[in-house]
Amino acid sequence: MKIKVLGGGCDDCDRFYENVLIALGESGADAEVERVEDLMEIVKLGVMSVPTLMIDGKIVLLGQHASAERIKELIKANE
Numbered sequence: 001m002k003i004k005v006l007g008g009g010c011d012d013c014d015r016f017y018e019n020v021l022i023a024l025g026e027s028g029a030d031a032e033v034e035r036v037e038d039l040m041e042i043v044k045l046g047v048m049s050v051p052t053l054m055i056d057g058k059i060v061l062l063g064q065h066a067s068a069e070r071i072k073e074l075i076k077a078n079e
Contacts, residue, residue, distance in 0.1 A: 001031040001079065002057070007050025008037025012065050016051035023071035029079060 005020050007013035017035055024031055036042055042050065049063030053071065055078040061071075 001029060001055060001075075003031050003033045003075075004036055004045075004054040005033065006036045006042050006045065006047050006052040006054065008035065010050075013037075013051045016053075016065055019066065019068040019071055020053065022068040023075055026068065027072045027075050029075050031075070 003020065003024075005013075005017045007016065020033065024033065036045070042052075045054070047059065047062065051061075051065060052059060052063060053061040053066070053074065055075065058078070060074045060078060066074075
């Protein structure tokens with residue numbers, strides 16, 4: 001599984017990224033995590049609001065902060 005966390009430079013994005021790491025640790029999922037902070041790269045991915053979570057190239061959460069528990073549910077649903 002490939003996970004991309006889009007967004008950086010703000011407290012919400014930092015907390016979101018931390019929650020993704022917590023969710024992965026709790027779920028035990030085998031995933032590669034990439035954080036994309038460059039605005040041009042984010043726009044190239046078709047995203048206009050952050051934080052955003054992509055799993056295997058699919059946007060599963062767009063422009064909203066989520067708890068580690070919610071992110072864990074999204075990871076399990078996309079395994």
